Amino acid sequence: MTDNRNLLVIGGGISGLASAFFLQQKGFKVTLLEAAARVGGNIQSLEHNGFLMERGPNSWIHNRHGMAQLLDDLDLHDECVMANSVAKRRYIAQNGQLVALPDSIGGILTTPMLNLRGKLRLLAEPCFGRATHEESIAEFITRRLGSQCLDWLVDPFVSGIYAGDPKQLSVQAAMPKLYALETKYGSLMRGGVVQLQQTRRQSRDPALTGAMLSFRRGLRQLTESLEQQLGKVIHTNVEVDRINYGGKLSWQVYSGDHLWQTSHLVLAVPANQVARLISEIDDNQNGTIKQAQAYLRAVEYPAVASINMAFKRHQISHPLDGFGALIPYREQRRTLGVLFPSSVFTGRCPKDTCLLTAFIGGARNNEVMTWSPARRQQQVHNDLSDLLGIIGSPLWVEESFWPQAIPQYTLGHLQRVEQIEASLANFSGLYLRSNWHDGVALGDCIDNAWQLAQQAAREYD
Template sequence: SMIVGGLAKMRAKAKQKKQDQGLGIESLDGAMMSFAQGLHQLPQVVAQQLGAAVQLNTQVDSLSFSAEFGYQVCSGDQIWQASQVVLAIPAAQVARLIDDLQPLDAELHSRAQDCLQQVDYSPVASISMAFNKQQISHPLNGFGCLLPTKEAKQTLGVLFPSSIFANRCPDDQHLLTVFIGGGRGAEAMTLTPDQRLQLVVQELAGYLGIQGQPLWHEESLWPHAIPQYKLGHLPKVALVDEALAQFPGLHLRSNWRDGVALGDCVENAYQLAQDIGARPL
């Protein structure tokens, strides 16, 4: 049941927290954090530490497995062999890559691919805006706010980066980061970037007391941003796990399973890395 599963997850997290404390690792549960140059520093530093082991801008064309040679990962003329493979990619790309595997149960494998293809991703636009402080009457004395569905807005929520972190903008300005779209904001995705900007300013003006236009703005648009955990999603994930259980050393880590938030992805990846590292070569 969901209750039993939730309790098991809580016990596992408590055990992991105790182990981390024994290693001198400080827990960040509930902490609001970032990096001096933004969250993109995290993958950049990881890539720097891994060095030449990281192949950037390299699309994987196929994945195959044999008991004799393990996994073969192909990209153009390049081929890598490995005993462990982690697919940290969107669900539809998992469905594509496992197509060349030779399953014992072809029907179950095909059903798993169908489940992966059915994972729906909603588009989201992130719009950063800077205002002079006198343009906003609200003190912005918090981390931000979410707009519930009953408000009937296309805007999902807004963060106040300049209130949370230092050196995000000049002292006489406010920096806002707005998210629009998602499962309920399909209409906003049909607009131009300028139209989305005006819609966001209009929808937030009544809550924050915004006057005038932003001094600066920038939009980032993700057509396939947030996987939707709709009713029946967890049984589909379980079926995928069942279908791929026959392939030793094949792991799935992504935001379409086990949590969509960045913190969930980092925590799950860290745990998997520990598990793989503890296994004998």
């Protein structure tokens, strides 16, 4: 390592923390600047009256190498908690009732969620050819599996993951694995069967179990552990205003009167923040910065509120024997879905009580976010009461408002990201890492940080 390998990370969410950590492991001298008083970004676990709840993400799926590496490096394996087996069951609301989502071919054939026409249409899937243009999730699913499948099986997951609109999101960008089954095998069913057989044959990395996980003290244990490892490298309450490029790996980073000089810079902040930060970079008037800014500003982030509610167990008649319930748009309720965290993870609430985490808002419910918290909470209560058989008021309610919850990978997203990368390619030592880039799940953010560290180390060794 040479002394001039300074690296500055802007943003202390999981993307920034993991990037800083992996790059430090590769020998870079790292500094991390975070606008808020704490690091962690969306990850916020809270303890309250014997309850352990999450305000943002609740869990992750253990299927990415970056996360396995991070757990190894932080020695966190023993702190992981695995979801209880009930979490395999997911409910979907249909006609005012919760129906368990089928989890096998047999289950699909017998589920009351699709009528005979819907089932026959689904079974005809291998007969349909490939698309000739980029499609939305709604177009792709309707073409391959039929409209019933879209409305009852896919739409609720799009709400659950992206709080998004399937008519707006690009299937290539937002559901790349599903899309790949068509491009590679010509059919989702054929591709699914081949992949299942391959997984059974190949010896999978034993570290990647595909399990749903959290930590004993909630997800914040991960960000706290990263914070502890990085130590004095982290500077909180530092909102970066702008950056400048002096050529030849020379970056200046400004926050008020403070200036940092660095050779390498990672922007681990939302897309609109990147657009703001790069505005004063001199591009010799060739327009590349303005072009990148236009594409960055096109990334939309709808608002979402996550509402944690505690109840006495006897107040809810539903067995809560699942991960949670998703509410399709066709049901015409405002609530997107509800998780059953105290069923998924043991030890999340005192005896004889339970915890629900509901989500409201998103791309198709913008106006809900202009309401008062009390009105939103009442709406969630109304939406869930008959579905879960809730009697009476919660013991307490806690709302977290996310004004920019999840970036929407809308039609053209992949091309826009490519254009942004191309526009900034001449400014060497600049890296973009955040959930608007290559995946919104925690595992994606960490894997992207891990890959960045490999790339940066290769480039500068």
